[in-house]
Amino acid sequence: MVRKMAEETNCQGIHIVKILFLDMDGVVNKGRDNASPNRYRYNDKWSNPSDRFDLYYVDPELAVRVSAMVTDFDLRIVSTSTWRCGKTVDEFKELLNNRFLPGDRLIGFTPDGESEGMTRADEIRYFLQHSEANIERYVILDDEKKANYSTSKGRFFQTSFYKGYTEKIDIKVRRYMDSGV
Numbered sequence: 001m002v003r004k005m006a007e008e009t010n011c012q013g014i015h016i017v018k019i020l021f022l023d024m025d026g027v028v029n030k031g032r033d034n035a036s037p038n039r040y041r042y043n044d045k046w047s048n049p050s051d052r053f054d055l056y057y058v059d060p061e062l063a064v065r066v067s068a069m070v071t072d073f074d075l076r077i078v079s080t081s082t083w084r085c086g087k088t089v090d091e092f093k094e095l096l097n098n099r100f101l102p103g104d105r106l107i108g109f110t111p112d113g114e115s116e117g118m119t120r121a122d123e124i125r126y127f128l129q130h131s132e133a134n135i136e137r138y139v140i141l142d143d144e145k146k147a148n149y150s151t152s153k154g155r156f157f158q159t160s161f162y163k164g165y166t167e168k169i170d171i172k173v174r175r176y177m178d179s180g181v
Contacts, residue, residue, distance in 0.1 A: 018177075019138040019154075020070055021110065021124050024081035026143025026161035028062045028101065056083060056095060062164040063100035066141070069170060070102050073177045077106045078127060080120055080142065084109040107133070120147035128153075139173055141165060
């Protein structure tokens, strides 16, 4: 399993300055609001009308907020979400692109170590320790405390399952990224 995890975390030698470890549920959606018929509409645009009722619901407003932060700070995305399971990086890029998120910024996944008793923080730590990338700084967005892995290079920001990536959290993340500390 460790060898498989190492292969999953390999960033193919990409030099990376900053990473966003991104969970999906409770970050880019809130409370699994599957009842809204317009949940994939934003500025009169459908994200992917053919799959409006799938399990991969994204609140466009929250996704656009995350996307702006990713673009503004030139972040690369590493998915920590269970949504990554069973998908290739290319398949997940397409899923993100169809949901107002910058799939082109996705570089990989943390290993799925849940079956081995790993927490989300353990998976992030593993990725950081085994990645070939030069990771200068990182941010973790997750609604669960078990993802808390803050170090001198990065910080965990907890979102709410019911509110997602709010403006208040966005301000905190931006202050942190601007501070260089």
